[in-house]
Amino acid sequence: MRIGGLASGMDIDKLVGDLMKVERMPLNKMEQEKTLLTWKRDAYRDVNKQLFELENMAMDMKLQRSFNSKSTSSSNSSAVTATATPNADNGNYQVNVTQMATTAYNFSESKLSATNSKIDPDASLESQEGNFKNAIEYGSFEIKTYGEDGQSTTESFEVTKDKSLNDVLSEISDSGLGVRAFYEESSDQVMIERTTEGNFNDTEFLGAEIGFNGSTAPFLANTLEIKNGEKQTDGTWKLNEKGGDDAVFTYNNGIEITAHKNEYTLNGVTFEMKSTGSATINVSNDVDSAMDKITGFIEKYNEVIENLNKQVNEQENRDYDPLTEKQKESMEEKQIEMWEEQAKKGLLHSDSTIRNALFEMRNEWYESVDTSGQFSQLSEIGIETSSNYRDGGKLIINENKLRQKLTEDPDSVSKLFTGEGNTEGIADKLKSTLNETVKSVERKAGKASSVPTTYTIGRDIVDVNSEMKAFQDRLNQIEDRYWSQFTQMEKAIQKMNSQSAQLMQMG
Known part of the structure; x- marks a missing residue:
């Protein structure tokens, strides 16, 4: 039973509360440590999300179709249209459709x-x-x-x-x-x-x-x-049955070809027949598509390294510790948001894993690629590293030069990224570095589906949770002891007051 200052006139609730605030300070530190660990885990996972997206784009850059895609045009699209694979030869294809395939x-x-x-x-x-x-x-x-x-x-x-x-x-x-x-x-x-x-x-x-x-x-x-x-x-x-005809067309004014469907693939070009009639199909390199692929990849790379450089170079703000739940109770939402924005600064400051990845990727853009193509370095096709050290290794594209090289020799441009034989291209090297970095970060911070005990920060959070639970049990005992001591004091004062009253009556 707790007696709250009836005999002494003291505010025992406040006294015990003040004493417990002091006792609770180590628990507050643990709570702040847990919050900091959780923020770091989430920051690492956000890094991995960006790296994974870039890795997927690097995978796409390993495909020849990213550089050698073809565009087609038709002189008579109401009769014949076409699509072409990267292996299709450039040039004109004459098609004369004399019969359409029909259903029976x-x-x-x-x-x-x-x-x-x-x-x-x-x-x-x-x-x-x-x-x-x-x-x-x-x-x-x-x-x-x-x-x-x-x-x-x-x-x-x-x-x-x-x-x-x-x-x-x-x-x-x-x-x-x-x-x-x-x-x-x-x-x-x-x-x-x-x-x-x-x-x-x-x-x-x-x-x-x-x-x-x-x-x-x-x-x-x-x-x-x-x-x-x-x-x-x-x-x-x-x-009696009607229809059920094959398509018939003449190719390049020489070969008559029969097809069950109204499309036919020849030499990497798929002709789609719309009606009887003649058309000239032109196949050429789709430079715009290749430009979009390369510039899109470079833009994503620049975005990722800008973000990572910012995180590893950002200094911690030691004047702002993570807020405890008790502290948040007396603050407005906007105040909490502004405080945490400062408290989260420098979470990944000087992280060695990220710094090593940035260093490796920067070097890989400089390295030569030994293939049978006419280009061995990216600078030869108009892609160079920024000379401004503040850019942290961002890439700059000379679009006119890149477009010219893609028009002249898309195969050599492709080999720079995809490699040849046992030679790794730029995309291979980048993907390898990104993959290793993702794995390293996962060992630290896991992923959404990971069990906490399988990664470093998760194990640290588990340990802090255990310490907080044990310390909370201890605080409960301390608080009970304080109340027990004050209760005994109140009982003693009450007894003394009773004896004093009796003595006054006797006098």
Whole structure:
């Protein structure tokens, strides 16, 4: 039981509070230490985020397509357009499209509903027997379609009384045949069509792309009046199916080429056919794309090293320690924000890991790259390190010179970054340095998914937490002792007051 100054007249709560403020000072230091460790951990992780982004860009700079991408233009884009890979040869390509690839389709020869009736495609077939013009042929049937190299797919379907017309057509559409089947209400006919263009079948079912035997598929041939072929007066059969053609085009006024689709890749150039007609496709180096890649990477590099230089050179502000939770209670949010801005200065001052990374990266831009290309140093293509020491190793681009070298010899520019054979390029070296730095920083500060005991700062935070808990237990004991001592004092004073009152009465 705590007695709060009734006998002595003293403010025991305040006295104990003041005494505990002194006792709590080491705990406040621990709390500030924990806050500082947390800030450092987050600062390191922010560094790693920037380094990781730069590393990903360095990875992209190792790809030849970053420097040798191609641009294409067409003299008649309504007939042919094109895209080109970095391996495509520059120059003009003549294309004359004489036939477009088309999808095969077949449909009912006439309206399916009986006179003065209308089919309900969603009702059961049994309920629609009077609405169909033709008898409904129940039972099973097969459809066969064809793919590349003559490979075929066959699916079976069952027509039962409880199914609707749309049920059967949906089963055909959802099968692995690569076809669409649907009932078109206004024309009162069923359409069935391939989902890919091209001619893949020249032998079975009169060469139909959607093949079936009318005698064994009476639901298609008789009920829906979709026929594979029609017998001619001379006894031959004519294919009813429409479309299913291959694309045909002449290349450079010499070679006639057939393609199942309306696109075809030749010598790294993919021609996309839009309609019949002629077009001249021009393929050239896409200098703008390469410029964007290189300048974007350099800008990101400069941004990262500016930030890292700022952090390792920033001095600590020793007049501002991290605030404790108690201190924050008496401050406004803006005051807290301004205080912490000062307290966070110099968190990574003179950090050796970051300084070493900056030094290594700066050297790598200077190093020669020994390849079969005509360039061995970045200065030869217009990229140099700033001569102003305040820039901390930032890179400066002479855009006119870089554009000229990319136009003249993009392959040699590429080799500077990507290397050749066993020779590492600039991008390889930078990526290696960045990767090692990221790992080193992770050993110090971990990452969001890391367990605290697996990295240095995390272990330090765990230790501080343990110390704070133990010290808090000790403070609780000290506070109890103070209250016990003051309570005993109050009881003694109260007893003396009682005895004094009795003596006064006796007198």
